[in-house]
């Protein structure tokens with residue numbers, strides 16, 4: 708029978724071995740703490756801004772175009788960054804399936820950066836190609852471009868984390 712102890716935070720029963728690795732807390736508490744710690748970093752703050760809901764005001768075809776760019780190019784990058792935001796840095800380098808169905812595997816921090824920036828650049832140029840005629844369309848296009856810019860900043864911060872393995876677990 709393996710030795711069990713009590714989580715210092717929530718009193719759940721945990722394996723001694725887990726406690727040794729986490730500093731005495733259960734895995735959920737451990738990840739909650741990591742998430743809070745990362746939230747205080749420049750990367751965490753930038754990510755949380757990226758992750759805020761946006762709103763598109765246009766309807767119909769234009770909205771579809773924007774959503775297409777958002778879903779197929781930008782949200783893949785956001786979910787990659789989301790792994791790091793939650794402290795699951797390893798997940799970035801697992802076999803992944805893109806929103807458009809293609810599979811890919813990122814090798815290292817450099818490859819992660821390259822991959823993210825390429826998708827953001829494509830999102831940017833596709834957004835710029837869209838002809839914005841109404842005020843709503845212009846507003847929505849600007850919203851998307853600002854999101855992409857913010858995400859690029861976040862990718863650079865994430866790259867530093869992955870490269871330096873600052874909070875790597």
Ligand SMILES: [Zn+2]
Nearest residue numbers: 714717733736
């Ligand atoms: Zn706990």
